[in-house]
Amino acid sequence: MPETREKIIAANWKMNKTFHEGLALLVELNMLLESEPTQHTVVVAPPYIHLHSAGHAVTDTGIKIAAQNCHQEANGAFTGEVSASMLESVGVEFVILGHSERRQYFGETDELVAQKIKTAAAAGLKVIYCCGEPLEVRQEEKHFELVKQQITNALKDFQPGVLKDVVIAYEPVWAIGTGLTASPEQAQEMHAFIRETLKGIFGESIAKATPILYGGSMKPGNAKALLSQPDVDGGLIGGASLVAQDFFDIIHSFPA
Numbered sequence: 001m002p003e004t005r006e007k008i009i010a011a012n013w014k015m016n017k018t019f020h021e022g023l024a025l026l027v028e029l030n031m032l033l034e035s036e037p038t039q040h041t042v043v044v045a046p047p048y049i050h051l052h053s054a055g056h057a058v059t060d061t062g063i064k065i066a067a068q069n070c071h072q073e074a075n076g077a078f079t080g081e082v083s084a085s086m087l088e089s090v091g092v093e094f095v096i097l098g099h100s101e102r103r104q105y106f107g108e109t110d111e112l113v114a115q116k117i118k119t120a121a122a123a124g125l126k127v128i129y130c131c132g133e134p135l136e137v138r139q140e141e142k143h144f145e146l147v148k149q150q151i152t153n154a155l156k157d158f159q160p161g162v163l164k165d166v167v168i169a170y171e172p173v174w175a176i177g178t179g180l181t182a183s184p185e186q187a188q189e190m191h192a193f194i195r196e197t198l199k200g201i202f203g204e205s206i207a208k209a210t211p212i213l214y215g216g217s218m219k220p221g222n223a224k225a226l227l228s229q230p231d232v233d234g235g236l237i238g239g240a241s242l243v244a245q246d247f248f249d250i251i252h253s254f255p256a
């Protein structure tokens, strides 16, 4: 029987786009999706400051809004930080957690990300949890070991019920923003491994139901081959999501 997992294409704008540039990008994307809608879930993660307006700009086409981070505590004296419930209160539905740039530049560990997932889920947000290995780890052939650790450390303490609100994004660090992409076979191999890991922790039904996205230089030219893999349920897109037509073309790259 074919799998019926939710298919998701998510945009991570990172620290790009001023307010007006961001709105213009959303208006263009909205127009493209009105002319050719998709049955799949489309998520856009602008910087914090644009989130509220972004939600209003996309109401027609059902694009869902994500934040790129949130704080691990529910509220309190954490100057400059943004809480999960604040995000939820302005219409944000998803939050990206554990992105390799947060791990690399802001010292985020699996344990910290686990706390963030707990807080985000308690606030009613869905989580896109990122995992993936740096180049040297793949060269040492320790990538399966590391990804298993990232998944286990961050998710093991959750009840299976929380997992219905978790999407995994496998993002090999060597492919993020580099123009290098995992081959469809490399992506499939790791996605199947992640599904097995989820099965080991939470059982078969959660493993089968959890969407696993690929991220790392996905673009219109390679999206179809990656999205055709049986365990690749979508993509997390950085650079190519900053151009409306490219992101739209990726959205329409799922096999029919």
Ligand code: PEP
Residues within 6 Å of the ligand: 012, 171, 175, 176, 177, 178, 215, 216, 217, 218, 236, 237, 238, 239, 240
């Ligand atoms: C990302 O940062 O999540 C990402 C996948 O970036 P890019 O598509 O630019 O490699």
